[in-house]
Amino acid sequence: MSCLFTPVTIGHLTLKNRLAMPPMATAKADEAGRVTQAVCDYYQERARYSKIGLIITEHSFVCRQGKAHPGQTSLAEGADLAAWRHLTDAVHGEGVKIFAQLSHAGSAATSAVTGQAPVGPSAVFHPKQTKELPEAMTVEQIHAVARAFGDAARRAREAGFDGVEIHSAHGYLLNQFYSPLVNRRKDEYGPQSVENRTRFHREVLQAVRREVGEEYPVAVRLGGCDYQEGGSTLEDCVEACRILEESGADLLHLTGGMNGFVRPGHGEPGYFRDMALAVKGKVGIPVMLTGGVTTLAQAEELLEQGCADLIGVGRAIFRNAHWDD
Numbered sequence: 001m002s003c004l005f006t007p008v009t010i011g012h013l014t015l016k017n018r019l020a021m022p023p024m025a026t027a028k029a030d031e032a033g034r035v036t037q038a039v040c041d042y043y044q045e046r047a048r049y050s051k052i053g054l055i056i057t058e059h060s061f062v063c064r065q066g067k068a069h070p071g072q073t074s075l076a077e078g079a080d081l082a083a084w085r086h087l088t089d090a091v092h093g094e095g096v097k098i099f100a101q102l103s104h105a106g107s108a109a110t111s112a113v114t115g116q117a118p119v120g121p122s123a124v125f126h127p128k129q130t131k132e133l134p135e136a137m138t139v140e141q142i143h144a145v146a147r148a149f150g151d152a153a154r155r156a157r158e159a160g161f162d163g164v165e166i167h168s169a170h171g172y173l174l175n176q177f178y179s180p181l182v183n184r185r186k187d188e189y190g191p192q193s194v195e196n197r198t199r200f201h202r203e204v205l206q207a208v209r210r211e212v213g214e215e216y217p218v219a220v221r222l223g224g225c226d227y228q229e230g231g232s233t234l235e236d237c238v239e240a241c242r243i244l245e246e247s248g249a250d251l252l253h254l255t256g257g258m259n260g261f262v263r264p265g266h267g268e269p270g271y272f273r274d275m276a277l278a279v280k281g282k283v284g285i286p287v288m289l290t291g292g293v294t295t296l297a298q299a300e301e302l303l304e305q306g307c308a309d310l311i312g313v314g315r316a317i318f319r320n321a322h323w324d325d
């Protein structure tokens with residue numbers, strides 16, 4: 001009997017099944033980050049023809065300094081919520097739920113895109129952005145970005161999203177604080193403990209909860225493990241997930257850290273399953289696993305093995321809106 005096509009509950013929200021489309025940047029927004037008809041059509045088509053119960057939209061920047069690339073969608077101040085509403089209505093019309101992913105690129109951003117100097121936990125080059133050295137964030141700047149996440153979450157709710165996902169993966173700002181590879185701070189946000197490395201995350205969760213309330217679904221996408229010498233480990237990932245659950249997260253979406261969404265030397269379906277297996281049973285909230293799944297049978301098998309509660313299928317659906325194997 002299929003497990004994939006049974007309902008799953010995230011906080012106060014029940015999804016019709018356990019198959020989700022993870023966030024994937026289309027870079028089709030206009031210069032202001034406004035959702036265009038092309039973006040809307042792209043999501044509506046996937047909601048209509050693939051078998052997913054949840055779409056998590058591509059990363060949207062929460063403030064201008066956190067914009068990663070041209071064509072990125074915005075949920076920052078001034079975002080066009082009517083355009084977003086058009087999109088969420090279209091997806092709901094297909095019977096699919098939709099979350100917005102909220103993001104700040106930190107030291108992966110460039111002044112050419114944002115018009116401002118990049119910032120990060122420390123003045124350390126991002127492994128993939130070596131042109132501009134970031135400025136180390138002050139505590140006031142950290143608090144301001146946490147508030148920007150909260151404000152963006154409120155806008156997402158106003159625009160009709162069923163929940164939000166906080167992006168702390170693939171080398172973006174929150175991931176930079178979590179990873180000892182680039183976090184060299186000496187203060188209470190520094191790399192000395194997982195508690196310190198997730199302090200910013202807790203402040204973001206608090207700010208989001210202040211704006212959207214206790215019942216609104218809030219997920220965290222965690223780049224739990226760097227899979228490299230000196231980086232974050234599986235043990236760190238388990239501890240961080242426990243902290244995030246205690247701090248109010250409703251769903252943990254596991255993926256890679258400073259290496260991005262790939263895992264060097266691995267391409268098998270569910271190539272981050274070791275993380276998910278380590279976390280499952282240690283937390284009470286659902287776990288979502290994404291990476292390498294291209295068929296329904298693979299997704300089903302990962303669920304049956306108890307690796308996760310939801311499975312994400314990314315590139316296969318990105319390439320083919322009619323994907324169902």
Ligand SMILES: Cc1cc2nc3c(=O)[nH]c(=O)nc-3n(C[C@H](O)[C@H](O)[C@H](O)COP(=O)(O)O)c2cc1C
Nearest residue numbers: 022023024025058059261290291292293313314315
């Ligand atoms: C074109 C493209 C854009 C992506 N954009 C995002 C993004 O905005 N936010 C994010 O968390 N992950 C992003 N990802 C990573 C995917 O969510 C997913 O983790 C990755 O594709 C691996 O899953 P898959 O093997 O099922 O494709 C992107 C991936 C691709 C291919």
